[in-house]
Amino acid sequence: GAVVSQHPSRVICKSGTSVKIECRSLDFQATTMFWYRQFPKKSLMLMATSNEGSKATYEQGVEKDKFLINHASLTLSTLTVTSAHPEDSSFYICSASQGAHSYEQYFGPGTRLTVT
């Protein structure tokens, strides 16, 4: 149980284009989903927290207009990197939690984004 999928697993795009990453909870309803970014040899950096049906809460320093997050249903959240630049190249990971009283987060396999 508690399986989270991400699509695509890797994507290469050109500077200036937008890329959408999907995160799905396959066997449970995720009231809260989280988006992380991981740089090489660094920790997971939380970008934003999204609750189904409401606006995402972004961490300090994360541009909400650049990283658009939508959590339209209890099983799907999307992250759109708009007007991508090479410095946006990174490993993006989502996680899902089953509720406000659930501490465990179940992670997706991640998406490797390369912006050329």
Added chain:
Amino acid sequence: DQQVKQNSPSLSVQEGRISILNCDYTNSMFDYFLWYKKYPAEGPTFLISISSIKDKNEDGRFTVFLNKSAKHLSLHIVPSQPGDSAVYFCAASASGGGNNRLAFGKGNQVVVIP
């Protein structure tokens, strides 16, 4: 500001021996702690957790110890197996924060030598 710290970024251990990973935290509001295991190019996998009302939690080969006064926790893996070779992340959460956001350490690379 790193609220969760994992020093000694890498650890090599012989198969069958004990692996001990350490984690320190600074935020006294943290009351739930988790360990995750991560293979390259994959998302982290939940391993074991502990609430601040306990000082020890055991699950098979994995045991987590919590010392609240020292703001320190550790993960013991015994016996270590080659499949345990991965990066281990310590994470912490404060229940009063609502969405149960996790603060992660930088991770410890564990290599188990057959």
